Amino acid sequence: MGCLSDMVPLSKRVAVHQTRTGADCIFCYRQHLNARVLAANLNPANSILPIGKFLTMPIGPAQPATLPEPLLRIVEARHHDPFAVLGHHRGEDGNAIVRAFLPKAERVRINSAGIELERISGTDLFVWEGAAEKIKSHYQLSWYDKQGNLHTHYDPYTFPPQIGDFDLHLFGEGRHWHAYRFLGAHERTVDGIPGYQFAVWAPSASRVSVVGDFNRWDGRIHPMRIRGGSGVWELFIPDLSAGGLYKFEVRDQAGNAAVKIDPYASAFQERPDNAGILQPAVEFAWNDNDWMEQRIKFNWQQSPMSVYEVHLGSWQRDADGAFLNYRSLAEKLADYCAEMGFSHIELLPITEHPLDASWGYQATGYFAPTARFGSPEDFRWFVNHLHNCGIGILLDWVPAHFPRDTVALARYDGTALYEHADPRQGEHKDWGTLIFNFGRHEVKNFLLSSALYWLNEFHIDGLRVDAVASMLYLDYSRNEGEWIPNKYGGNENLDAVDFLRQLNTVSHEQHPGTLMIAEESTSWPQVSRPTYLGGLGFSMKWNMGWMHDTLSYMEKDPIYRHYHHDLLTFGLLYAFTENFVLPFSHDEVVHGKRSMLDKMPGDGWQKFASLRLLYSFMFTYPGKKLLFQGCEFGQGGEWNFDAEADWYLLERPQHQGIRKIVADLNQLYRSLPALHEIDFDSSGFEWIDCHDSSQSVLSYLRKSTDGKQIVACAFNFTPVPRENYRIGVPKPGFYREAINSDAELYGGSNVGNRGGVQSEPIDWMGRPHSIPMALPPLAGIVMVLDDSNDNTVLPVESTDELTGEPTEEIVNQPIAEKTTHEKTSPDTAEPKETTPNKTQKQAPDTEVT
Template identity: 60%
Template sequence: MKKRRTISDAARRLLAGHHHDPFDVLGCHRRGRTWHIKALLPGAAAVEVVTGDARLPMERTPETDLFSISIDCKAEPAYRLRCHGGDGNWREFEDPYRFGTLIGDLDLHLFAEGRHQHLYRILGAHCCRHEGVTGVRFATWAPNATRVSVVGDFNGWHGLAHPMRVRGGSGVWELFIPGLAAGSNYKFEVRDQQGALHLKADPYGNAFELRPATASVVQAPSEFTWSDADWLQRRAHWDWQRAPVSVYELQLASWRRAATGEVLNYREIAPALADYVTDMGFTHVELLPITEFPLDESWGYQPTGYFAPTSRFGAPDDFRYFVDYLHSRNIGVILDWVPAHFPRDAHGLARFDGTALYEHADPRRGEHADWGTLIFNYGRNEVRNFLLASASFWLEEFHLDGLRVDAVASMLYLDYSREEGEWAPNEHGGNENLEAIAFLRELNTLTHGAHPGTLTIAEESTAWPQVTRPTWVGGLGFSMKWNMGWMHDSLNYMAMEPIYRHYHHDKLTFGLMYAFSENFMLPFSHDEVVHGKRSLLGRMPGDDWQRFANLRLLYTYMFTYPGTKLLFMGCELADPLEWRHAEQLNWALAEQPAHAGVQHLVRDLNQLYRRHGPLHGQNFTAQGFEWIDCNDATQSVLAYLRRDGERFLVVVLNFTPVVRADYRVGVPEQGVYREVFNSDSHFYGGSNVSNGTHIAGEASSWMGRPASLVLTLPPLAGIVLQWEPAGE
């Protein structure tokens, strides 16, 4: 009678699907002069070992898919496996379990400390050549899992086909699958400590299936050849604090679409967008999040792929083309990046190994009730490294020029949008999220150090101090911060009927009390034209003429006020409706005179802002701004200077529909003043009230100034005057 083969305890655990190191059982192992080869091949009818010219049949362990053979020889045999799948076909392949480890000890050490800047090159799925064989190496972090397997269309999504091994106490699981090629769909099957299985997309995946499918896709190494070396060189030495920065914020899916209504590819969008942005005079574009996300309605603010541009618009190299093309047209590219929270989707980061891994375990710190999302655990080194590596990935692999960091306020405060008893204080009893603060400082130190000239821009809506001050003086280290206070005050003021504005004049003047406490960007973003807030034009009071005049005045105020600029797509067209993310902009508006007038105005304001040093050279310092008169609430008029050294511009804004003749303003110098901009010009759809080409400064002192001008102020409009020294 043939002796029944016994199964070791390790083999039982492997077959049961909870062995942490399948290499302990599978592959080739030596005992004395005998080499024992084992293979676990679910669904196999027969398996052979191919060594030299010999094909040696392997024996099946009864009632299992475990096959084994013993070979007597001195040296470890070189072999391949040959499998009969029951479909009449044999396939020959390398045994994944004959290969050595993939990740170096230094990489694991840096990851454990949260300091691996290029972690995305280690974890995830990467086509490579390992020990002389081509294939794909997989690695993921799941420290509390009892088993992790690579499953995909190449193994029938069977969890026992390719179990991974864990690397000591690092929590990192790895496996090299020889012969596998780019384009394969895959996920990680994770078994938790209660025995439940979780099918997870790759947190470090570089490509994903098009929604609603959720599998990760093995991505081939990039074949793209960059041509932006000159741009990057200039950027590294760019004095952005004294440069004009005007950002056009857009969502790729709804900026412009094909005639069929389908979204365009990154390569198709690039030339059209570059032409438009160049014509309109913007210096940068800012993309609403394109990190892969499952739900269109989230606009990308609930991402699942922190290392992959969304497949909605093409492949990663298509996005590289997009960035490279815009750089060739001298346009910077900023990405809206979301490190504050992530969605609960079953295939994503949530409870990745059956435990609160990426998120904070305490729901008082780990959940956003308002958004239904989860909050990253910034105190965990590996989680912090995940986010830092994501930032590095976008700046390095895609040459992006900056990151706009979303929802910073929600990161800074433990009691953000929480009632009493719904939040837990920090170790000092305060409401500051000390771990998130440390993360943000590390983020800015890393990005500015490794990628000089890139920008980090905080969407931060509170009075948190020193958001844009260096980390070494206690700041958070951001380049710029959105000036949400200015934005809210300005929009609230402009929404009032002009007859009531003189009661609220301080909404226009209060912002200068703090205008230089941070490096501010002035945003009219997508958030202001959604969720029933109405479009910017829709907020303006009065009849049609007054609504358009008010909007032109608002933009004039924005572009002459201290700070860099950001305008959401469609606002330059004076769209009367809120933003519709499921359709393209209403480009037909540009054919209508009133809307075309606003578009022309924005174009000219960008040129004015870029051409005149006083409007940008001292954007972040008090030396760049002086009030001429901030107290004329009765007539709702503001007058101020913008300076850059000896050069200056005079700005006068009339927030009422009344033409004000003989309006005297004080100025620093006599001489000739030229009207270089007037938002009431007929070219923009205004009434064309003007002061002529040149205005003579009078010797009469006024408002504490040695000279003065007598002006006619157009209704609901702003004018900009340039002093021309004698002899020029």
């Protein structure tokens, strides 16, 4: 049977029906239309009654089940293409047809035309048909709710698609580096009408809607259109304002609807709430141009780089324990880093995350700085301020896995979208998280866009990529039968390798001078070598082997260390195979591993002496440096993410001494080219003696690029002082004592070399010259070949711990004076004591060591 609307004269017929059977006709009730016509005592063949009148004749309440399928899909919020039904359409006769679905509306009118729409009985669908000239391309709908409140807004279903086909094409190929510019929610003005453009990727969804506080979180009101086979749904909603809250309601193929956050949202509510927040399209007033220009030319390989790793939620808090704002943190961190001599800070992940206890490593918002500390604008201010203070910013970034939270990425459209479907590929059982499908173009686009978003939109200076080893190996932390080999039968994750190479290549191309750093704990080759040489393309890699071996050695009782001498020397066999960072990170001071201070064996004095020794060894060893918050002053307990660092410990001289030597080591490292110019090549390092295991002493040389600066370093890893310990040196001259970790101003016993030692023409260790040194107990000595004509030093009264007799001893001068060969006394050299915590806790009377 033909469509019953055929009975209406052609001039009044609405020819939008989809089949001749009437099953999908928008304007027919099929079996009920004849009854309505007869009830009106009208002749269908001759009627000139507008079709809308037929559809609203009171013949009893119409049941939604009797609606034509397209209308029923709108009512039940399961139509995949609402633009085919709603909005402004033209009939075959040229008349305009306007349809709107407005739950809660009692009356609806078109403002500009003064036309009232009529309700389709038993539904919240409203329709009008009439002369096309009465309807503008964009019109406002005004409607009253049951409480009599007036609502006015432009009809969103009159606006054409806003995302270009080329963007969708690049996105589908995995080559759109800035997908965040069209996906997510963005303030737009379309045809002079302001609003927000929404877009989300959900290819297997049967329907997606924008829900928010502007539509009572009702998924029926703003269903989106899907853009062909791209899997992208979009909708422009006019009249929305910044600050509004929103999510997406996603209906899967089985008809189950779930409310999901926007994967590309640029701001979220503070946990436990998790809605996206509409952000204004306002450009931040950056004034870090000098920093950004210099960064492009920054020779990081030959420059000092000392990184302070910070967890913003526990570095410092308000007096009442509340989080500080990004702006306040920026000011305090800038001052503290300048005082301590750190060149960069590295932030534990600040991408939005629901669980504080994850430290940020289980992210749900890959494009949003966490709301715990303020807004995106506040975080831009944070970066801008630190840059203007000469401090670089690195972010921990987590592309390896994501949490199972049902409101976030997990099974986003009812299928394994961002993750692998097979748990042997898609689950991290140890962490209870899901693994990204790096082989899917759109997933790679999501992650690449996230990385570039932070570099571009927030001027971040580099990313430290977390858990790279878990990405590279298909059998990472898996037993036999729990993983699937690659197509060659191996355990390498080829998709992840391709992704990491692409990530590093694009990041370096798009943002020259930025640093990409890998936390990679295996022997995977060429992690920090260029991709054109077969490497992964990272700038640097954390030296996890050096860190583990060194801490393992330091944790041993000094009496047994000579059996484990190789733990300190083995690292030099591979020290120059990668561009290494030496990390004492957050991971080493949690989960029962104890604080850095508490790892050290012995009594309280020995613990502090050993920690000063360890830091002296670290700052003279080849590689860039990284130290976690609290480690720089010898925090006594493990890191607690839920409380600020124990700043009150700085009331104690021993902890002040740790902080003082870290500041001096930073300054020494920055001021001596021999300690930083050749960190990644063996030409900058030379053993003096690596074989003295019986006395647990190590000594080596560091050299500058031009070979003119010579730094001799010697370390005594036992509490036994070594008098007249002789080491060979390549050149004659006066070797100035630049750092002595046993100096009194650091809390040591003040055994030293009276400011320096003149070399002697005595062959030693195959070298024509040598110097006799006093090696203090559990201490490191750094001697710099002095090229100054003034080799005099200032004597200071002290007691020689080797003899017990009063002597004139030289105590370390502050680094600034030492580099200019100025003389000072310990009293005048004392650095200003400050702490970033203005409200220090009272230190207990009894010290716990």
